[in-house]
Amino acid sequence: MRVLVADDDPVAARILSAALRSWNLEVEVVFDGAAAWNAMNLQHTPLAIVDWMMPEIDGPELCRRLRANPATANTYILLLTARESSADMVHGLDAGADDYITKPFDREELRARVHVGVRVATLQAKLEDHVQDLEEALANVRQLEGFLSICSYCKRIRTEEQNWEQMERYISDHSHAQFSHGICPSCFEKAKADFGL
Numbered sequence: 001m002r003v004l005v006a007d008d009d010p011v012a013a014r015i016l017s018a019a020l021r022s023w024n025l026e027v028e029v030v031f032d033g034a035a036a037w038n039a040m041n042l043q044h045t046p047l048a049i050v051d052w053m054m055p056e057i058d059g060p061e062l063c064r065r066l067r068a069n070p071a072t073a074n075t076y077i078l079l080l081t082a083r084e085s086s087a088d089m090v091h092g093l094d095a096g097a098d099d100y101i102t103k104p105f106d107r108e109e110l111r112a113r114v115h116v117g118v119r120v121a122t123l124q125a126k127l128e129d130h131v132q133d134l135e136e137a138l139a140n141v142r143q144l145e146g147f148l149s150i151c152s153y154c155k156r157i158r159t160e161e162q163n164w165e166q167m168e169r170y171i172s173d174h175s176h177a178q179f180s181h182g183i184c185p186s187c188f189e190k191a192k193a194d195f196g197l
Contacts (some may be wrong), residue, residue, distance in 0.1 A: 001118055002026045002043070005078065006036035006062070007051040010121050014078075016049065019107060023114065033057025037065060046121035047114070051094065052081030063096035074124050076117040080105065158166070 003025045004172040007013040010031065030036045034056035037166045040048065052059040059079050065107070066072040078098035081088070089100050098120070099113050141186070149158040168179045183191065 001047060001121065002028070002040055002045050004036060004045045004048040004050075005029045006031075006033065006048065008032055008054045009051070012051075016105075018108075019110060020049075020114065023111060025114070025118075033059070036062055036077070040066060040075065041069070044071075045075060045123065047076045047078070047117045049078045049080055049114075052079060052083060052088075059097075060092055060095035063092070067096035074121075076115060076121045076124075078117055081093075087123075087165075094170060114195045 003020050005013055005017050005020070005027060007016065007029075011070050013029050013031065014026070018031050020027045025047075027081060030039055031108050032055040033050075036048070036050065036054075037057055039045070050059045050062055054062075056066070059081065063077055063079065066087060077097045077101075078099045078101060079092040080096075080101055080103060081092070082103045083089075083092075099117065101110060101113055120157050137139050150167070151158075151164065154164075154165050157167050158164055159170065159172040163174075171177050172179065
């Protein structure tokens, strides 16, 4: 999974990216909030670890921008900071961070929190795939909505290609409906009369 690290401290960024790579993650490192914003908009990145204090755009503002942009709104964001107060944590989470870890970080705590982020991002991707599948299925069902041209004599339906198809075949091709045939009571009485029964 791809992870973006945004931290203006090169040493901290190097330590963090080395840990992430050791957990088999693909890492891109940037050193300010504007570069992070640009990188997130250039390539889909399901997980971001963002420092609070950065030039250009700080961590909380970056969180707000990522959440406001539909293309990046589902990114799992871990806010990394030296700020330890509960008010700071609340501020960071309110800005849009999914999780919060303080510097200097404990490697095992970071690993556990990153793996939570990977799990959530993976589930989010699966959910998006399922939603797309459902939307496609719904679009297929909706093919029967709207105006259908039907012959008033033979009851065939005119297709988009201007061919005339049996109603049963047309509906079966454009929905999950299946047909069985029978005879209604009034047609049965008419057929009996026609055959002199």
